[in-house]
Amino acid sequence: MMQTYHQIARGDTLLAVDHVSLSFGGVKAITDVSFDIRKGEIRAIIGPNGAGKTSMLNVINGFYHPQKGQITFKGLTRSRMRPSVAASQGIARTFQNVALFKGMSTLDNIMAGRTLKMHRNFFWQCLRHGPAMDEEIKHREFVEDIIDFLEIQAIRKVPVGKLPYGLQKRVELGRALAMEPDLLLLDEPMAGMNLEEKEDMSRFIVDVNQQYGTTIALIEHDMGVVMDLSDRVVVLEYGHKLADGTPDDVKANEDVIKAYLGVAH
Amino acid sequence: MFYRETGQFKTNYADDMALLPILQDRIGLGIILFVAYVIIPFFGNDFLLSTVMIPFLVFSLAAIGLNILTGFTGLISLGTGAFMGVGAYACYKVSSTFPDLNILFCIVFSGVFSALVGVLFGLPSLRIKGFYLAVATLAAQFFLQWCFVRIPWLYNYNVSGAIEVSQRSIFGVIVTGAKATPESRYIVMLVLVTLMTWVAANVLSGRIGRAFMAVRDMDIAAELMGIDLLKTKLLAFAFSSFYAGVAGAAMMFIWVGGGEANDSFNINQSFLILFMVIIGGLGSLLGAFLGAAFISSLPTILKFGLPAIGIPLAGATAEHLTYILVGGLILFFLIVEPHGLARLWQIGKQKLRMWPFPY
Incomplete structure (x- = not known):
């Protein structure tokens, strides 16, 4: 049922991240990452701790200014912008530690x-x-x-x-x-919740997506939730893009398994 | 007990969003206004009016001003005294340049000058926060105080350097100058405070008030909601300084009646008003009044009230004893309720709602 809805909703690119690199002094947070978010989908960004997921969200809504690359939102390309401008263009977000x-x-x-x-x-x-x-x-x-x-x-x-x-x-x-955002960024919406609260929150996220037609990009560590909710998943590790695709593709990807589970040497 | 909102159903959003949604609060406010407008001017003596009530109202206005900035927007300022001074000198200049202008208009209009100066000294607030901002506003305090002494144009080049309050009247009633009766001065002050408190309550409960509090509680998230931090902070400075300016003008023209103004607007005054805001309760208009009553009226009442009820006190002893008593009370209240007298009142209301049950 949900799947059919999304096949209809899947359409034009709402936001495109194009070869974005971000560093703080010598620390490279994001290196040459590109991906896109399509209108009406739930897009998950996953990766181990310190992979650059939150930095990525901060770049998207204008808190950080990437040194290289650009971002196209609703057809408008920009490399620098202020958070309040991002807000007026229709990007809303929640924070990892409640703000x-x-x-x-x-x-x-x-x-x-x-x-x-x-x-x-x-x-x-x-x-x-x-x-x-x-x-x-x-x-x-x-x-x-x-x-x-x-x-x-x-x-x-x-x-x-x-x-x-x-x-x-x-x-x-x-x-x-x-x-009333066009793009909703959720930074770990289920961190620190018990099972019941997670179920509630998952339901709200799906409902928001379907009732309001809001495009959602979310960061989450609970793989069960990510794989069930999202249409497409992008995997980051050490600031690089590791994989990008449907949950099933990502689950089968060798690199992702390596990054998450480690591999015997 | 009698303070219960049970059964008071709101059937539309306008009622639910009223400033005082609970009936008992409205009745209480009505009684306070009745006492303030009718009982006190008719039955109070000159001492009560000019030594207790008028200073209390002036300080309430200043405390509301600082509370808008510190309590609602989270920006600490130590320049309130100076902003009050700007209001006082602006009122002097305006009223002496345009002698035919209504004095009440002059007093309110002088707040505009104070607001502009406030905006200027509020500019650093975008970059610095907390204690550092407090230090930056000290610059306003010292610079403006320097101006009050060194720029003779401000006090019309008179020899004494003092503000001279001429006699002015509203609707034929003398309200400023030596001949004004305490009653008329008190009523003018009361009308001013009532109207300005109402306006402050309106602004603070609407879009702008929410923006102020959003900046106070989490500025990053506020920016993300599309709230422009610079604009909001400067608006808070302007709004707050406006109230301080009007308070300063009213202090000189209605309360003190002129004189060497520089001393009245020094750093002590700034601290005094900051204490009023902290003890009264940050982020509460009621707190501004409670704090002003506590810090400004209590010493007066103790000093003059204790001898009146038969406890003999004389000269320096009275002075010292009031310092000790007020200091002790401040400590007591800060320990009992660090969030101020307004919070104490709220807890009391909650207890009344639950009475006779503990919770």
């Missing part, structure tokens, strides 16, 4: 994700009536849909700093969804 606004409630956190879409000026903000309130309510309705979708109604007004880790991860996903 929520801890002092704010769940609702405010997700509402903060709508910032780019709210435009009422300072004068109306001072009054908080008329147009400013209308805008606030319009976006509140959208945010409430996300809250329903992620089943976090009960913690709407709780400061996120007080929530357990699994829920924080869910709120962070909600905040990214509030941006």
Whole structure:
């Protein structure tokens, strides 16, 4: 069922990473990596620790500027950009170690994700009536849909700093969804979760992909999850691209097995 | 007990997003406003009005200003005193250049100058954070204080170097100068504080307030949501300095009534307001009021109140004793609740909700 959906959704290239190299002084984080993300797919980036996966996400959303190579997103090619510009072009992400606004409630956190879409000026903000309130309510309705979708109604007004880790991860996903992204980058969405939480999160990821049609790139260490969820997998090791293809291809790849399991010398 | 929100259902988002969604809070605020607007001016004596209430309101305004910057946006500033000074001198210049202008307008308008200066000294905040930013804002404190003394244009080249407050009236009632009654000055101040608190609450609960808090809690993630860090931080500096400037202008024109202004806007003043914000509660408008009451009014009440109830205190002893008492209380409250008096109030409210059960 899922497979057929994706065969339809698979289409044009949404994002292309073209011969990107990134180094910090003498440390080479990424060396000459190229891959693409197609519209509507779930693309996994895997690899051992220190392989350059998170660096890759940081390059995609503009935190790091690669020394070589370029990135094409929605047909626009660029080599340097600021994260806020990436956000306005439709790239949202979550972080490996939760980066929520801890002092704010769940609702405010997700509402903060709508910032780019709210435009009422300072004068109306001072009054908080008329147009400013209308805008606030319009976006509140959208945010409430996300809250329903992620089943976090009960913690709407709780400061996120007080929530357990699994829920924080869910709120962070909600905040990214509030941006209505074209490309959603998930950095280890299931790290540190128990089986049940992982199942929930997997379900949310698949639902986001199917209901909202959002393209997803995710980094994950749980191979079961990766192989089940993703349409295509790219494998990095020591900053190099090791393999790229469907889960089955990658599973059968000699180099990948070597990198993950090691091989008798 | 009586403080329960049970049964208060919201059927639309506008009600749910109101500034005070709980009925009891609205009633409480109504009572406070009634006392402030009706009871105090009619039944309070001159001492209560001009020595306790007016300074309290001035400091509340300044504390709200600093709280916007430090409590909501997470940027520490030690330049509040200087920004207040900018407001005071701007108000002096504006009101003496345009004598026909309404004085209330002058006071509010002087906040604009303070906001501009705040933006200028807020520029380093993009690069530096925390204690280092605090040190950078010290530059504002010392530089501006230097300007207040060395640039005679600011005080209209008068010999004393002091701000002279002329007599002005609103709707025929004298509100500044020597002839203004404490009642009229108090009411003007109260209206100013009420309106500006309302505006601050509105801004802070909307898009801009969320952007401020996002920058405070996790600036990297905020940038990723498309929040422009530089713009947001500068807006926080402008907004905060505006409040400080108005507070400074009000301090000179409504409270003190002129004089050697330089001493009023020194580093001690900046620290005092920072203490108000910390003890009152970072990131809470209520905290600004509680902190201002604690730091500015308590010493006055102790100094004059203890003799009034029969505990004899004289001159220097009173001075020293109030220092000791206030210092001790500050320590006590910081140990009991490091997040400030506002948090203490919140815990109290939670207890009331649960009463008679412990949890």
